[in-house]
Amino acid sequence: MRLVGGTNYSGRVEIEYEGIWGTICDRGFDINDAKVICRMKGFNTESIEIRLNGFYGNGNGRIFISDLLCTGDEPDISECNVGRRWNNTNTLCTNINDVAVQCSMYNVNVYFLYYQEIINIIMIHSRFVSQTHPYEYEMV
Numbered sequence: 001m002r003l004v005g006g007t008n009y010s011g012r013v014e015i016e017y018e019g020i021w022g023t024i025c026d027r028g029f030d031i032n033d034a035k036v037i038c039r040m041k042g043f044n045t046e047s048i049e050i051r052l053n054g055f056y057g058n059g060n061g062r063i064f065i066s067d068l069l070c071t072g073d074e075p076d077i078s079e080c081n082v083g084r085r086w087n088n089t090n091t092l093c094t095n096i097n098d099v100a101v102q103c104s105m106y107n108v109n110v111y112f113l114y115y116q117e118i119i120n121i122i123m124i125h126s127r128f129v130s131q132t133h134p135y136e137y138e139m140v
């Protein structure tokens with residue numbers, strides 16, 4: 001799966017099937033479906049935007065999936081139920097209906113680790129200061 005026409009964390013959703021890249025129809029597409037797509041791409045699933053109406057440009061190929069039915073907890077869209085797919089997508093779907101998503105660029109867990117690392121550095125540094133300047137503490 002790839003995101004096209006946006007940034008590394010946003011774009012039109014394209015999936016590969018039998019060597020051909022195609023799109024997903026917006027029919028039945030909701031935030032739970034978008035969560036699985038962002039998770040697959042390794043992004044945070046907490047602040048996601050669904051972009052419709054060709055926000056990142058319409059695709060120009062096949063439409064492989066419509067009526068995607070993810071619960072939001074799946075690790076991969078291949079594990080979601082799908083209403084219609086491959087050669088049987090909804091006839092109302094055209095490339096105007098291609099879905100796009102904007103995932104969150106930042107992972108909450110990454111920020112948490114970064115915060116922990118800063119605390120570690122402060123603690124190591126303050127230990128170093130107390131060892132190299134022992135009298136400052138004894139004079140109090």
Ligand SMILES: [Ca+2]
Nearest residue numbers: 028030068069
């Ligand atoms: Ca859905």
